[in-house]
Amino acid sequence: MSPLFVPGPVDVAEEVLKAQTQAMMPHRSSDFEEIFHRSEKKMRQIFRTEQRVFINASSGTGMHEACVRNLVNKKVLSCANGAFGMRWHDVAKSNGKDVTLLEMDWKEPLSGDKIAEALEGQDYEVITFVHNETSTGLMNPIQEIAQVINDVSPNTLICVDAVSSLSGAQLEMDDWGLDVVITSSQKCLALPPGLGFVAVNERAFEKSKTVQNKGWYFDFERLEKHRLKDSTPATSAVSLIYALDLQTDRILAEGIEARWARHSAMADKTQAWAESKDFILFAPEGYRSQTVTAIEHQGFDFKAANAYLMEQGMRMAAGYGALKENVFRIGHMGKLTVADLDELFTALDKFQSN
Numbered sequence: 001m002s003p004l005f006v007p008g009p010v011d012v013a014e015e016v017l018k019a020q021t022q023a024m025m026p027h028r029s030s031d032f033e034e035i036f037h038r039s040e041k042k043m044r045q046i047f048r049t050e051q052r053v054f055i056n057a058s059s060g061t062g063m064h065e066a067c068v069r070n071l072v073n074k075k076v077l078s079c080a081n082g083a084f085g086m087r088w089h090d091v092a093k094s095n096g097k098d099v100t101l102l103e104m105d106w107k108e109p110l111s112g113d114k115i116a117e118a119l120e121g122q123d124y125e126v127i128t129f130v131h132n133e134t135s136t137g138l139m140n141p142i143q144e145i146a147q148v149i150n151d152v153s154p155n156t157l158i159c160v161d162a163v164s165s166l167s168g169a170q171l172e173m174d175d176w177g178l179d180v181v182i183t184s185s186q187k188c189l190a191l192p193p194g195l196g197f198v199a200v201n202e203r204a205f206e207k208s209k210t211v212q213n214k215g216w217y218f219d220f221e222r223l224e225k226h227r228l229k230d231s232t233p234a235t236s237a238v239s240l241i242y243a244l245d246l247q248t249d250r251i252l253a254e255g256i257e258a259r260w261a262r263h264s265a266m267a268d269k270t271q272a273w274a275e276s277k278d279f280i281l282f283a284p285e286g287y288r289s290q291t292v293t294a295i296e297h298q299g300f301d302f303k304a305a306n307a308y309l310m311e312q313g314m315r316m317a318a319g320y321g322a323l324k325e326n327v328f329r330i331g332h333m334g335k336l337t338v339a340d341l342d343e344l345f346t347a348l349d350k351f352q353s354n
């Protein structure tokens with residue numbers, strides 16, 4: 001099987017796909033609860049937290065919604081330098097929250113100074129931002145940013161979208177003072193789509209007890225009550241939990257740090273290839289993503305190149321949303337390796353010499 005170089009849904013290992021075909025179990029049976037229990041424990045290691053992780057039948061965007069529903073009575077600051085930061089803002093707005101958008105240049109990392117300025121003298125309950133902007137291939141310096149927020153506005157809860165970075169780039173939820181971190185299954189974790197994860201620390205969980213109109217499905221208090229019984233309020237995505245149990249074993253067997261290093265090597269390889277072909281990378285040096293590279297078209301016939309790749313079972317991704325005509329993207333996340341990228345670049349070199 002030839003690989004997909006897209007930023008999700010990514011290729012899933014054969015044995016992980018097969019794990020999903022095991023017979024169903026009732027989600028309220030001790031057999032299932034045991035699997036759920038150990039899967040959650042392993043996810044905590046991947047989030048680098050001692051706190052709870054809620055595992056939901058949802059995509060990542062559902063976790064955007066869960067954060068604003070559970071943590072914001074009124075005021076939230078959404079920072080954005082790409083399409084997914086903008087999405088979190090839209091989600092907060094459509095949930096009727098008093099949301100302020102702090103949009104910054106999409107070609108620059110989020111600025112701690114500008115965030116500090118926006119927080120000054122305000123009483124935002126929550127601030128949202130994205131670790132790895134999948135739309136631009138830019139990785140924000142979230143450790144620095146969290147430090148700034150904790151200095152300037154210590155009562156503001158820090159919510160981070162790590163949908164396309166968790167397990168592909170360093171993120172230390174507890175050590176970096178992040179209150180809530182979200183991800184979904186179909187990106188770096190290399191699982192099929194359908195699971196949304198939200199890691200919630202004690203202070204955020206306590207805050208959720210004071211928030212009105214949390215809805216039912218993603219209510220942290222209800223999720224916690226069932227998590228303590230190793231289950232979910234509504235039916236779990238049982239087949240996906242089988243896959244999660246196996247895939248988290250595989251991730252921890254590789255080692256989190258080794259997994260970060262593999263992604264970093266793939267990013268280096270991709271950037272070096274692009275620069276050797278005189279392509280321009282969208283994100284600035286020092287802030288380039290470890291999991292996806294966005295490359296400016298500059299007259300390159302992306303559609304024809306991708307059609308050529310697809311004949312060989314490979315594919316890259318077009319630009320996302322507003323960037324569709326400006327960039328194309330090479331995903332290098334999940335189970336991919338530098339050897340897979342060699343195959344891709346060999347094919348692309350052949351395409352270009354034709």
Ligand SMILES: *Cc1c(COP(=O)(O)O)cnc(C)c1O
Nearest residue numbers: 059060061084132134163164184
């Ligand atoms: C893919 C993605 C999302 C949206 O996740 P879904 O699982 O598609 O809902 C959010 N944020 C980032 C950074 C993403 O890459």
